[in-house]
Amino acid sequence: MKKAVIVFSGGIDSVCAASFLKSKYELYGISFSYGQKANREIVAAKTFAKKLGLKEHKIVDIDFMKSLYGDSNVLTSKKRKIPSKFDYSIVVPIRNAVFLSIASAWAYTLNASVVAYGAHTGDKNYPDCRPAFAKKLESAFNQGEIDGINSGLRKDISIWSPYREGxxxxxxxxxxxxxxxxxxxxxxxCYASKKLHCGQCESCNNRKAAFSNAKINDRTKYLK
Structure with missing residues (x-):
């Protein structure tokens, strides 16, 4: 079976994307601790990596990114409040580029043919979730390994996302x-770090809307 590396946060998007790919690929999950407030997602990632039977699950500590990001965004800043609807303050500068770079480096060493992340059509406000970004990054990475690919030592990779599938x-x-x-x-x-989902941040509101649109009774426990 072909191999795929998936950026695996423990959220709905990455868990469901892994569910979609599970029958097609031998999955390797990679999660990142980058100084985010929502550190509970790492706990969830560990749990679902086991439930989904990922071949391997790595948790990569890139906490130093927090000092580089500073107060540029609300997800790593202790000073800024998390909004209830989309605001550009939520966007962590090229976060997915950082994640996908590391995930792709692992993919090349595994001879995996796919690197996946959970961006979907509802992520249109986030530039590094859009298919145009993924395609350019895919091209750049393969160019960076072109000699290995041409010699047969490496496989060229494709960067897959639900967004690219519509x-x-x-x-x-x-x-x-x-x-x-x-x-x-x-x-x-949730973008916050509490025992339960806060129920008020943009991500919680998107989660509620997704369950509603899918006509699935949302049993998530929210504070509000």
Whole structure:
């Protein structure tokens, strides 16, 4: 079976994307601790890596990024408040480029043919989620390994996302719940770091809307 490396946060998008790819690829998950407030997502990632039977799951500590990002965004800054709807302050500068670079480096060493992340059609406000970005990054990475690819030592990779398949967050939920059942409600979406989802941040609101649009009763426990 072909191999794929998936950026695996423990949220709905990455867990459902992994569910979608599971029958097609031998999956290797990679999660990142980058100084985010929502450190509970790492706990969720560990749990779902086991549930999905990932071949291997790496947690990579890049906490130094927090000092580089400073107060540029609300996800790593302690000073800035998290908004309830989209605001550009939520965008962590080229976060997915950082994640995908490291994931692709691992993919080349594994001779994996796919690097996946959970960006979907609802992520249109995030530039590093868009298919145009993924295609350019894919081209750049393969160019960076072109001699190894041409010699047969490396496989060229494709960067896959639900967005490139035209899948929405609700579409992903419908796929994921078939594989994961009620455990899907234990995925972690919240931008805050509390015992339960806050129910007020942009990510929690997107989560609620996705369940509603998918006509799935949302059993996630929210503070509000």
């Amino acid at each position: 899948l929405s967050k609700s579409d992903l939920l419908k796929i994921g719940i078939k594989t994961m059942g009620n455990s899907i409600f234990n995925t972690w979406s």
